[in-house]
Amino acid sequence: MKSVEDTIAAIATPPGTGGIAVIRVSGADAWDIACRLGLLQKERVEARRLYVRRIRARSGEVLDEGVFAFFKGPESYTGEDVVEISCHGGRLVAQRVLEEVIHAGARVAEKGEFTRRAFLHGKMDLTQVEGVEAIVEAESEAALRAGLRLYEGTLGRRLRAIREELVRFAGLLELELDFAEEDVEFASRDELRELLGRVQEEVRRAVRSYRKGKRLVSGVRTVIVGPPNVGKSSLLNALLEEDRALVTEVPGTTRDTVEEAVEIGGVLFRLVDTAGLRETADRVEILGIDRTWREVEKADLVLLVVDGSVEQASGEIEKIVRSVEDAGSDRLLVVNKIDRGLRDWTRSVARGWPRVEVSALRGEGMEKLEELLVEIAVGRADERQGEESEWLVTTARQYEALVRAEEALKRAEKTLESGLSSEFTAFELREALDAIGEVTGDVTTDEILDRIFENFCIGK
Numbered sequence: 001m002k003s004v005e006d007t008i009a010a011i012a013t014p015p016g017t018g019g020i021a022v023i024r025v026s027g028a029d030a031w032d033i034a035c036r037l038g039l040l041q042k043e044r045v046e047a048r049r050l051y052v053r054r055i056r057a058r059s060g061e062v063l064d065e066g067v068f069a070f071f072k073g074p075e076s077y078t079g080e081d082v083v084e085i086s087c088h089g090g091r092l093v094a095q096r097v098l099e100e101v102i103h104a105g106a107r108v109a110e111k112g113e114f115t116r117r118a119f120l121h122g123k124m125d126l127t128q129v130e131g132v133e134a135i136v137e138a139e140s141e142a143a144l145r146a147g148l149r150l151y152e153g154t155l156g157r158r159l160r161a162i163r164e165e166l167v168r169f170a171g172l173l174e175l176e177l178d179f180a181e182e183d184v185e186f187a188s189r190d191e192l193r194e195l196l197g198r199v200q201e202e203v204r205r206a207v208r209s210y211r212k213g214k215r216l217v218s219g220v221r222t223v224i225v226g227p228p229n230v231g232k233s234s235l236l237n238a239l240l241e242e243d244r245a246l247v248t249e250v251p252g253t254t255r256d257t258v259e260e261a262v263e264i265g266g267v268l269f270r271l272v273d274t275a276g277l278r279e280t281a282d283r284v285e286i287l288g289i290d291r292t293w294r295e296v297e298k299a300d301l302v303l304l305v306v307d308g309s310v311e312q313a314s315g316e317i318e319k320i321v322r323s324v325e326d327a328g329s330d331r332l333l334v335v336n337k338i339d340r341g342l343r344d345w346t347r348s349v350a351r352g353w354p355r356v357e358v359s360a361l362r363g364e365g366m367e368k369l370e371e372l373l374v375e376i377a378v379g380r381a382d383e384r385q386g387e388e389s390e391w392l393v394t395t396a397r398q399y400e401a402l403v404r405a406e407e408a409l410k411r412a413e414k415t416l417e418s419g420l421s422s423e424f425t426a427f428e429l430r431e432a433l434d435a436i437g438e439v440t441g442d443v444t445t446d447e448i449l450d451r452i453f454e455n456f457c458i459g460k
């Protein structure tokens with residue numbers, strides 16, 4: 001990481017051609033540099049006003065005409081002085097403007113460096129930084145909403161509130177240590193016990209919300225399995241509403257897995273069509289089947305498709321049912337081909353599973369199937385209405401730190417139960433505080449920051 005004192009610059013719009021391109025400049029020299037390019041008098045420039053000017057190279061040559069937007073720190077994205085120069089959206093013109101900015105004294109920004117500065121200057125906490133990433137990467141309505149919620153700082157605020165309560169007690173316990181000889185208790189044990197119980201419950205809820213948060217943000221990995229020829233590929237196509245996977249009447253043709261993303265009810269589903277599961281001697285097919293089992297293990301949700309029109313349940317079905325149950329993922333039984341009739345055996349397979357009857361070919365039951373997919377994966381839409389007041393943990397980083405916090409809180413409670421010296425309780429409280437502080441970024445290291453920002457693009 002280069003110095004945080006440098007003035008940095010980058011093209012903030014995506015590469016390629018477009019209506020406009022924006023060159024973002026941040027740091028102490030940002031205004032000077034921009035004024036030089038736009039032949040503006042710095043003393044007369046006002047923050048948050050737009051100036052339409054020719055953009056000039058140091059030689060005096062006109063590069064383009066553009067719009068200069070000035071922001072005065074701390075009222076800017078990064079918290080520093082910022083200028084955004086919009087020029088015509090050509091790759092070459094934006095590049096030349098950037099070069100001119102660099103020549104005038106800025107350096108090229110690193111990945112995510114603008115947002116990193118926003119964090120360093122207290123403009124946002126780390127959960128909000130992750131919100132920015134989620135917004136930029138959002139591929140579905142649900143992902144975008146979750147990103148915006150993070151960006152608004154809900155998660156960070158709630159965690160900081162918890163931290164403040166814990167800090168008070170940790171302080172009192174540590175004070176007791178200073179008076180160890182006198183055997184005093186500054187921190188009421190009853191209150192502390194009550195607080196630990198309450199905080200643990202909150203953190204546990206936060207930890208649990210990751211299952212849903214991850215699915216909302218990254219999509220629901222949904223694997224379609226079943227014996228050959230039951231209509232798995234047809235079902236995938238019906239969900240995608242296009243002919244992508246190969247459909248044939250010869251059993252066992254989907255040898256590889258096919259993966260497609262589709263938005264259903266605002267939620268992104270990553271659908272994986274797999275090789276038909278049956279005993280086989282064909283080596284290629286065996287490889288495909290192996291892959292299928294691996295997919296089942298990774299799945300958030302498994303759709304077991306059966307052909308409800310055939311006389312008898314195929315022998316493989318119960319075996320698949322057991323394997324899916326062992327894998328522990330969410331599941332749904334899809335009884336297909338109801339346009340050809342529905343046999344009684346379909347009512348007794350996969351007992352206890354949610355089920356739906358469809359005709360992938362004719363489209364019957366598909367709406368019900370889609371409703372069930374969303375409900376099983378992320379909860380019913382009407383239940384999701386109240387979600388603003390719920391916890392929503394969306395990244396593995398947040399989740400792992402909160403699991404550590406939960407464990408430390410549990411240990412802290414144990415030290416109280418077993419009447420250990422306050423030293424031990426204080427230690428566990430500090431552990432919990434650090435873990436929670438990591439989520440918000442109140443406690444952080446360069447390593448943590450590097451890991452977060454390596455996913456960002458340059459200019460963000």
Ligand code: GDP
Pocket residue numbers: 226227228229230231232233234235246247248249251252253254276336337338339340358359360361362
């Ligand atoms: P897969 O091997 O499980 O992927 O099955 P396919 O999707 O390739 O379908 C096998 C055969 O069943 C094809 O001839 C499909 O047209 C047919 N099929 C799929 N779904 C239905 C359905 O809902 N009704 C009827 N009648 N045929 C279907």
